[in-house]
Each structure stands twice: as structure tokens, then as C-alpha cells.
Amino acid sequence: MRSYDRNQSHTKEALRWFESLIEKYPDSPLAEDARKMRDVCREKLARHELYVGKFYMKRDKYKAAAERFRAVALDYNGTKSVEEALFLLGKSYYSMGEGEQAKGVLRKLIEEFPQGKYTEESSELITKIGNGEKPETGGIWRSIINFFSGIVPSKNKKPTKG
Numbered sequence: 001m002r003s004y005d006r007n008q009s010h011t012k013e014a015l016r017w018f019e020s021l022i023e024k025y026p027d028s029p030l031a032e033d034a035r036k037m038r039d040v041c042r043e044k045l046a047r048h049e050l051y052v053g054k055f056y057m058k059r060d061k062y063k064a065a066a067e068r069f070r071a072v073a074l075d076y077n078g079t080k081s082v083e084e085a086l087f088l089l090g091k092s093y094y095s096m097g098e099g100e101q102a103k104g105v106l107r108k109l110i111e112e113f114p115q116g117k118y119t120e121e122s123s124e125l126i127t128k129i130g131n132g133e134k135p136e137t138g139g140i141w142r143s144i145i146n147f148f149s150g151i152v153p154s155k156n157k158k159p160t161k162g
Contacts, residue, residue, distance in 0.1 A: 008048045015041035039079075046076035050085060057092065066092040083109065087118035090125060099129040 018038040022031055053068030069092060072085035086109040093102035106122040113119060 008045055011041050011044050042076050043079045046072045046079040046081035050081055053088060062092045062095045083113045083116050083118055087122060095135045103129050
């Protein structure tokens with residue numbers, strides 16, 4: 001199986017084989033190992049979806065990101081990646097201006113992971129949404145523009161003599 005940031009077709013195929021073995025031979029001595037390997041495959045596939053979702057988020061493609069994060073929450077429920085996926089799904093909804101959906105997802109995260117890594121940030125984001133705060137816009141592209149605007153002189157400005 002490849003790293004989560006690579007093509008996961010082999011992982012998906014392995015998952016199908018492990019699930020098939022578990023279904024056909026649940027009492028086999030190999031079934032317990034197959035269950036462990038199934039869980040490893042599911043976690044790797046969930047991590048891959050998170051990786052791709054973060055890629056989309058960095059490029060301000062929040063709808064595409066949300067689809068990936070939703071897939072983790074639905075298709076890979078029970079994996080360690082679900083908590084992060086719910087948080088990022090809530091942030092994606094918030095960034096798209098879907099405050100009510102964001103709050104619903106973030107509340108679910110707090111309910112399911114009350115002592116989790118993202119509980120405090122989720123509460124803060126729910127408060128921001130409740131206060132009517134709008135998400136920051138521009139993401140990576142705004143950062144790049146701001147960076148280069150300090151280096152490249154504007155065409156409208158005349159150079160000053162020093």
C-alpha cells in the first residue's frame with residue numbers, strides 16, 4: 001500500500017479483498033488479521049481524502065474540499081480521521097458562507113469528540129458564526145498578491161528618487 005498522498009487504487013483493492021475474506025470466512029483464523037488490515041486500509045483512504053480536501057481548501061475550492069471531508073465522515077466513520085474531517089467540513093461550509101451548516105457540523109464534532117483536538121476551535125468558530133463574522137477571503141492567492149505587491153512596483157506609481 002502506498003502513502004496516503006499517492007494513488008490509492010491498490011489500497012482500495014486490498015480493502016475489497018479483506019472485506020471479502022471477513023464476509024466469507026468470519027470464523028477463520030485469518031479473519032482477525034484481515035479485520036486489522038481492513039482498518040489500516042480504511043484509515044489510509046480516509047487520510048487520502050483529507051489530503052485532497054486540504055489541497056482544495058488551500059486553493060479556495062471549498063465546495064470540492066467539503067465533498068472530500070464529507071466522504072471521510074460518511075464513508076470512513078470510526079477512523080481516527082473523522083474528527084479532523086468534521087472540523088474541516090465545518091470550516092469549508094463557513095468559508096462558503098453556509099453558516100448554519102457549519103454550525104451543525106461543528107456541534108456534531110463537539111458532541112462526538114467532547115475532549116477532542118478540535119473542540120475548542122469548533123466552539124470559537126460557532127461563536128464567530130453566531131456573531132455574524134464573515135470568513136477571511138483570498139486564501140493563498142491573497143497571500144501571494146500581498147507578498148508580491150511589496151516587491152513589484154505598481155504601474156501607476158512613479159519611482160521615487162532616493
